[in-house]
Amino acid sequence: MQNVDKITKRDEDFALWYTDVVKAADLADYGSIKGSMIIRPNGYALWEEIVKVLDNEFKKTNHKNLQMPMLIPESLLNVEKNHVEGFAPEAAWVTYGGDNKLEERLCIRPTSEVLFCVHFKKIVNSYRDLPLLYNQWCTIMRWEKTTRPFLRSREILWQEGHTMHETEKEARSETLKMLHIYEDFQRNYLALPVIVGRKTEKEKFAGAVETYTIEAMMYNGYALQNGTSHYFGQNFSKAFNIEFLNKDNKLANPYQTSWGVTTRMIGAIIMTHSDDHGLVIPPKIAPIKVNLVPIGKDKEIINKIENLKINLLKNSITCDINDKDKTPGFKFAESEVLGYPIRLELGKRDLREDKCTLVRRDTLEKIIVKLDDIVETIKTLLEDIQENLYNRALKKRDSMLYEAKTYDEFKKIAQEKPGFIKINWCGNTSCEDKIKEETGLKSRCIIEEAADGPCPICLQKAKQKIYFGKQY
Amino acid sequence: MQNVDKITKRDEDFALWYTDVVKAADLADYGSIKGSMIIRPNGYALWEEIVKVLDNEFKKTNHKNLQMPMLIPESLLNVEKNHVEGFAPEAAWVTYGGDNKLEERLCIRPTSEVLFCVHFKKIVNSYRDLPLLYNQWCTIMRWEKTTRPFLRSREILWQEGHTMHETEKEARSETLKMLHIYEDFQRNYLALPVIVGRKTEKEKFAGAVETYTIEAMMYNGYALQNGTSHYFGQNFSKAFNIEFLNKDNKLANPYQTSWGVTTRMIGAIIMTHSDDHGLVIPPKIAPIKVNLVPIGKDKEIINKIENLKINLLKNSITCDINDKDKTPGFKFAESEVLGYPIRLELGKRDLREDKCTLVRRDTLEKIIVKLDDIVETIKTLLEDIQENLYNRALKKRDSMLYEAKTYDEFKKIAQEKPGFIKINWCGNTSCEDKIKEETGLKSRCIIEEAADGPCPICLQKAKQKIYFGKQY
Numbered sequence: 001m002q003n004v005d006k007i008t009k010r011d012e013d014f015a016l017w018y019t020d021v022v023k024a025a026d027l028a029d030y031g032s033i034k035g036s037m038i039i040r041p042n043g044y045a046l047w048e049e050i051v052k053v054l055d056n057e058f059k060k061t062n063h064k065n066l067q068m069p070m071l072i073p074e075s076l077l078n079v080e081k082n083h084v085e086g087f088a089p090e091a092a093w094v095t096y097g098g099d100n101k102l103e104e105r106l107c108i109r110p111t112s113e114v115l116f117c118v119h120f121k122k123i124v125n126s127y128r129d130l131p132l133l134y135n136q137w138c139t140i141m142r143w144e145k146t147t148r149p150f151l152r153s154r155e156i157l158w159q160e161g162h163t164m165h166e167t168e169k170e171a172r173s174e175t176l177k178m179l180h181i182y183e184d185f186q187r188n189y190l191a192l193p194v195i196v197g198r199k200t201e202k203e204k205f206a207g208a209v210e211t212y213t214i215e216a217m218m219y220n221g222y223a224l225q226n227g228t229s230h231y232f233g234q235n236f237s238k239a240f241n242i243e244f245l246n247k248d249n250k251l252a253n254p255y256q257t258s259w260g261v262t263t264r265m266i267g268a269i270i271m272t273h274s275d276d277h278g279l280v281i282p283p284k285i286a287p288i289k290v291n292l293v294p295i296g297k298d299k300e301i302i303n304k305i306e307n308l309k310i311n312l313l314k315n316s317i318t319c320d321i322n323d324k325d326k327t328p329g330f331k332f333a334e335s336e337v338l339g340y341p342i343r344l345e346l347g348k349r350d351l352r353e354d355k356c357t358l359v360r361r362d363t364l365e366k367i368i369v370k371l372d373d374i375v376e377t378i379k380t381l382l383e384d385i386q387e388n389l390y391n392r393a394l395k396k397r398d399s400m401l402y403e404a405k406t407y408d409e410f411k412k413i414a415q416e417k418p419g420f421i422k423i424n425w426c427g428n429t430s431c432e433d434k435i436k437e438e439t440g441l442k443s444r445c446i447i448e449e450a451a452d453g454p455c456p457i458c459l460q461k462a463k464q465k466i467y468f469g470k471q472y
Numbered sequence: 473m474q475n476v477d478k479i480t481k482r483d484e485d486f487a488l489w490y491t492d493v494v495k496a497a498d499l500a501d502y503g504s505i506k507g508s509m510i511i512r513p514n515g516y517a518l519w520e521e522i523v524k525v526l527d528n529e530f531k532k533t534n535h536k537n538l539q540m541p542m543l544i545p546e547s548l549l550n551v552e553k554n555h556v557e558g559f560a561p562e563a564a565w566v567t568y569g570g571d572n573k574l575e576e577r578l579c580i581r582p583t584s585e586v587l588f589c590v591h592f593k594k595i596v597n598s599y600r601d602l603p604l605l606y607n608q609w610c611t612i613m614r615w616e617k618t619t620r621p622f623l624r625s626r627e628i629l630w631q632e633g634h635t636m637h638e639t640e641k642e643a644r645s646e647t648l649k650m651l652h653i654y655e656d657f658q659r660n661y662l663a664l665p666v667i668v669g670r671k672t673e674k675e676k677f678a679g680a681v682e683t684y685t686i687e688a689m690m691y692n693g694y695a696l697q698n699g700t701s702h703y704f705g706q707n708f709s710k711a712f713n714i715e716f717l718n719k720d721n722k723l724a725n726p727y728q729t730s731w732g733v734t735t736r737m738i739g740a741i742i743m744t745h746s747d748d749h750g751l752v753i754p755p756k757i758a759p760i761k762v763n764l765v766p767i768g769k770d771k772e773i774i775n776k777i778e779n780l781k782i783n784l785l786k787n788s789i790t791c792d793i794n795d796k797d798k799t800p801g802f803k804f805a806e807s808e809v810l811g812y813p814i815r816l817e818l819g820k821r822d823l824r825e826d827k828c829t830l831v832r833r834d835t836l837e838k839i840i841v842k843l844d845d846i847v848e849t850i851k852t853l854l855e856d857i858q859e860n861l862y863n864r865a866l867k868k869r870d871s872m873l874y875e876a877k878t879y880d881e882f883k884k885i886a887q888e889k890p891g892f893i894k895i896n897w898c899g900n901t902s903c904e905d906k907i908k909e910e911t912g913l914k915s916r917c918i919i920e921e922a923a924d925g926p927c928p929i930c931l932q933k934a935k936q937k938i939y940f941g942k943q944y
Binding site for chain 1: 503504505508511515516517519537538541542545548560561562563565567568577578580595613627629
């Protein structure tokens with residue numbers, strides 16, 4: 001691990017620290033064209049863990065996976081007016097197949113609403129065909145100007161759920177159900193104390209009636225939009241002329257939703273939990289929970305370490321051995337930079353005394369344990385680490401949540417303190433725009449909390465409370 | 473299942489029968505642009521089973537998954553001469569990002585050798601960094617003129633393994649190891665009696681030193697190339713100037729391999745095992761093994777069926793219930809068209825007598841079983857079906873394997889009988905070309921069997937035996 005010592009201090013330069021951790025933990029590398037990213041095996045293993053859990057949740061709630069084509073004809077993208085306005089400016093266009101110029105430009109999917117609509121139109125006839133609950137795991141392309149590993153790249157690995165329902169009620173309930181599956185997953189597995197709410201008119205998805213969002217706060221107080229769930233109403237089904245015979249034997253347009261999360265969640269893990277020593281991964285999502293480090297090369301030690309590995313695996317605790325020809329100090333640092341939740345150290349003296357040392361990655365605290373107690377201790381420790389990471393992130397987040405009653409107060413906080421600022425809001429885009437222009441902060445989400453005063457910008461009656469923050 | 477009765481007879485029109493089965497079993501649908509395919513939930517579930525098994529095999533042999541970008545700059549595709557000649561004619565080119573014309577055309581990957589090479593060059597320094605054993609699951613794009621669901625489409629779901637080694641020996645051994653993982657998988661899981669061998673110079677992968685292939689024979693005697701494993705030698709590492717310090721502390725070019733299989737395997741399952749009633753899936757790869765069909769709507773029957781389901785699931789036998797408001801006859805046909813390995817029928821009289829009927833999909837044979845014996849009987853039956861499908865396909869294949877000692881004999885067989893024809897071969901492309909031109913048959917693979925006579929085309933000394941056949 002030549003990169004162990006090359007991590008910039010987090011409090012010195014957060015942006016540089018982030019890319020240093022991505023590099024040192026070998027999560028991603030840059031591709032050969034601007035804005036393209038190679039997800040390296042360590043990063044991809046993390047994504048595979050995420051996929052495993054979420055895919056299971058989707059299936060438990062009766063969603064079925066399928067695979068749509070990657071290319072969208074321009075004429076199809078143009079059908080829903082708001083949608084094309086939102087996505088055409090950042091579309092990558094295929095214009096040639098071999099040597100032949102195509103009759104129509106094809107866009108690499110930036111998202112697949114229109115493809116699903118064409119398919120839905122073909123397969124939906126009656127209310128008996130509904131609901132349709134689909135999901136796909138794939139990559140999408142958005143020709144972004146500025147990029148940063150995991151947070152913003154031109155090609156994005158994600159899942160997109162697309163569903164179609166008989167009634168508004170069902171579709172609205174689906175939108176919230178999936179939002180809460182994301183929320184629970186991010187809280188319980190990624191240990192992210194996310195804030196959940198609704199996007200403003202200005203910030204909602206191009207073509208949606210309503211967009212719900214998961215807003216995570218990073219260590220530096222910046223917001224990361226970490227998943228969205230959209231209620232489309234009949235916007236797309238009307239534009240694409242999708243009709244079905246309802247229970248009254250009348251033609252009706254169905255109601256739709258879509259929802260997605262991306263590899264950006266890996267960025268959130270890094271920016272929330274990691275530190276100056278490198279990556280920190282919440283145990284429940286860590287591909288490998290324990291890194292076994294033999295101290296010395298004695299056959300006895302190696303044998304014991306191998307037995308420990310077998311025993312841990314038998315107890316469903318994933319682990320691996322660092323048997324590189326390197327010093328213990330090097331291996332300890334490597335184990336830390338790669339983010340193993342627990343490191344187990346075993347030397348000659350330990351062996352004599354039937355004990356070993358466990359080091360928890362979150363606090364770097366060392367714990368001496370009898371070898372006989374190893375499985376139970378590790379199980380408890382993994383739970384402790386998971387809980388501690390969440391609580392630590394929650395405390396940090398809460399320390400950066402503010403409420404402003406006046407615009408002066410808002411501007412002062414925005415200038416001096418990183419984090420989210422809550423205000424009462426009239427609901428008008430003009431006030432939202434003013435804040436954006438004058439402070440650089442964008443609306444994060446409208447939350448479920450009643451307004452208790454006027455909008456601090458226009459001083460008119462407020463309808464709701466809303467968070468503002470700087471964003472990635 | 474409105475399509476149950478719409479399947480063309482297999483012996484009447486094999487091509488139409490195939491697309492009818494794809495449609496009736498709801499495996500795939502056509503997308504909105506030519507040559508594009510939607511893999512429907514039934515087809516995708518089959519792919520997920522395939523991925524699960526193979527991914528596990530790759531990981532057991534120490535391969536790591538990663539994700540490379542989708543777009544290749546034209547200049548990069550041009551580096552290896554043979555490679556670009558093979559792939560440029562069917563490349564899909566991206567020329568615009570939003571409204572901006574790109575400085576260089578980007579091709580949607582038809583395969584990712586060149587992307588891996590650029591990455592390898594960056595991360596390999598010493599023999600200590602080798603071997604590198606990588607794999608990725610992704611989609612590729614090849615602008616094919618004629619397309620057919622699963623067999624040939626413009627966008628293909630696949631995996632591509634890419635490895636880099638210190639020595640020729642290691643790389644050659646990797647090439648064969650992965651070939652045999654494919655072979656074992658296709659034999660043991662897909663029940664395909666595949667023939668394994670080496671491609672001729674003419675048919676090998678663009679840029680490879682040697683290409684090994686898995687050739688499956690379809691029910692109609694046509695060949696389906698169902699997976700390939702390539703030994704590259706130093707072709708790419710020299711073209712891309714990839715060097716490492718070897719054990720003698722000298723700069724050397726590493727040796728490479730790549731290997732891949734695609735959703736085409738789903739086509740092979742259909743064309744090998746399925747029949748006039750619809751899809752037949754080998755039990756070991758069937759997403760759902762047993763379809764439970766209640767006969768009648770009695771609460772007693774429904775309760776019992778639900779108990780049976782719980783019991784089967786407890787015994788790790790996947791199953792589902794057909795509780796549609798349809799006649800038993802309709803449900804039986806549906807169960808057959810969808811390819812469940814076993815159908816379980818339970819009616820009122822069965823319940824009184826504590827028994828039920830099992831129908832095996834391969835032979836449609838009915839078996840009356842005591843409800844108490846259900847789990848054991850189903851387990852044995854699933855194994856039987858798996859074995860029977862393999863043996864049936866093997867027998868069918870063997871009945872279409874021919875050997876020709878003279879060119880006249882070859883031409884007679886080629887004209888009259890579908891299947892593969894084995895000949896002694898001199899090894900010259902001119903004889904291979906002559907056969908192609910005059911009979912339409914292409915070389916399938918050179919097999920490990922010593923020549924025992926002259927090449928029937930040029931009458932010169934033969935070096936090896938080779939199969940020819942018509943192909944998809």
